[in-house]
Amino acid sequence: MTEDQHLETDFARNANGTVIEVENLHKDYGDIAAVDGITFSVNPGETYGLLGPNGAGKTTTMRLLSGLSPATSGSIAVAGIDVIKDNRAVRELMGVVTQHDGLDGGLTVFQNLFLYGFLAGLSRARAKERAHEVLEFFSLRDRSKANVYELSGGMKRRLAIARSMMTSPKVIVMDEPTTGLDPQSRNRVWEEMAVLKDSGVTILLSTHYMEEATILCDRLSIMDHGKILDEGTPDQMIERHAPKEVAQLRVVPAALRSVREYLTGRNISYREVGALVSVTGANGDRPDLSGLEGVEGVRTSYRAGNLEDVFLAITGRELRDG
Numbered sequence: 001m002t003e004d005q006h007l008e009t010d011f012a013r014n015a016n017g018t019v020i021e022v023e024n025l026h027k028d029y030g031d032i033a034a035v036d037g038i039t040f041s042v043n044p045g046e047t048y049g050l051l052g053p054n055g056a057g058k059t060t061t062m063r064l065l066s067g068l069s070p071a072t073s074g075s076i077a078v079a080g081i082d083v084i085k086d087n088r089a090v091r092e093l094m095g096v097v098t099q100h101d102g103l104d105g106g107l108t109v110f111q112n113l114f115l116y117g118f119l120a121g122l123s124r125a126r127a128k129e130r131a132h133e134v135l136e137f138f139s140l141r142d143r144s145k146a147n148v149y150e151l152s153g154g155m156k157r158r159l160a161i162a163r164s165m166m167t168s169p170k171v172i173v174m175d176e177p178t179t180g181l182d183p184q185s186r187n188r189v190w191e192e193m194a195v196l197k198d199s200g201v202t203i204l205l206s207t208h209y210m211e212e213a214t215i216l217c218d219r220l221s222i223m224d225h226g227k228i229l230d231e232g233t234p235d236q237m238i239e240r241h242a243p244k245e246v247a248q249l250r251v252v253p254a255a256l257r258s259v260r261e262y263l264t265g266r267n268i269s270y271r272e273v274g275a276l277v278s279v280t281g282a283n284g285d286r287p288d289l290s291g292l293e294g295v296e297g298v299r300t301s302y303r304a305g306n307l308e309d310v311f312l313a314i315t316g317r318e319l320r321d322g
């Protein structure tokens with residue numbers, strides 16, 4: 001598809017120039033504060049990430065933003081629309097990729113796209129034309145007549161993203177677009193998202209994957225228990241919260257006990273995931289592991305601090321455990 005036709009970048013902004021503006025947003029489900037007073041904004045063309053473990057409130061935030069669920073209190077403005085007052089208007093403007101695809105398994109790939117566009121208000125002719133365009137863009141043309149249940153997980157996910165593009169939205173929310181995909185399909189989705197991003201679409205993305213956030217997000221926030229714990233660019237977050245260097249020890253089971261004793265004896269903090277022991281020195285500097293040199297069954301390597309470390313430092317939990 002050509003850029004001028006379908007991915008125009010000049011779109012309505014909020015009064016202060018942002019595309020998404022969320023202020024002191026709350027959503028309670030009975031006693032549960034699913035979203036507990038969050039404030040953030042997203043600039044035109046930015047990809048903004050929400051990172052958080054299960055139950056952090058990411059999906060709830062996205063549902064509130066896309067007008068699918070009413071807020072308990074607070075304000076949301078998307079492209080100049082007050083979402084609390086006019087949730088219909090935002091639904092027309094925004095593309096949404098939900099956590100579970102919500103594709104119609106009884107219909108073909110083409111029919112899924114066509115029907116979505118038609119129900120969203122495109123004319124029959126335009127919905128048909130647009131379906132062909134997005135099939136082309138997402139390289140799904142040769143699967144156009146396949147039933148959704150015949151598609152692989154990766155293709156379904158790409159179809160769900162393709163479907164959200166039927167109305168040429170300028171703002172798109174994607175709830176865990178690559179969860180459960182194999183690395184190859186995930187790469188494919190990342191490539192397609194990068195093209196959308198390049199074309200100026202503003203993206204709000206939730207993810208459990210550090211690599212995804214690092215590659216795609218201009219800025220991100222870390223959420224837990226309905227609150228935003230910190231916000232910044234990936235580099236800022238790493239600078240603020242991650243150690244400069246982390247030593248990684250691959251340890252055979254027989255050597256594990258002596259490694260633990262060595263580290264504990266020197267008050268060096270570490271964490272274990274399977275046979276991998278991650279060690280951070282004081283002040284985030286390189287830890288002194290000279291005493292482990294030459295110990296049989298221990299292989300040491302060093303890596304730079306990353307978003308995984310940021311997440312752990314802020315929430316006390318591993319990101320991949322979600």
Ligand SMILES: Nc1ncnc2c1ncn2[C@@H]1O[C@H](COP(=O)(O)OP(=O)(O)OP(=O)(O)O)[C@@H](O)[C@H]1O
Pocket residue numbers: 029032033034052053054055056057058059060061099322
């Ligand atoms: N419809 C609902 N009714 C009652 N409680 C809900 C509802 N939807 C979400 N919750 C609760 O709100 C909290 C936040 O859930 P939410 O789905 O937003 O988390 P999440 O960050 O998307 O998690 P995940 O990573 O597992 O998708 C959880 O405690 C959840 O149980």
Ligand SMILES: [Mg+2]
Pocket residue numbers: 058059060099175
């Ligand atoms: Mg969710």
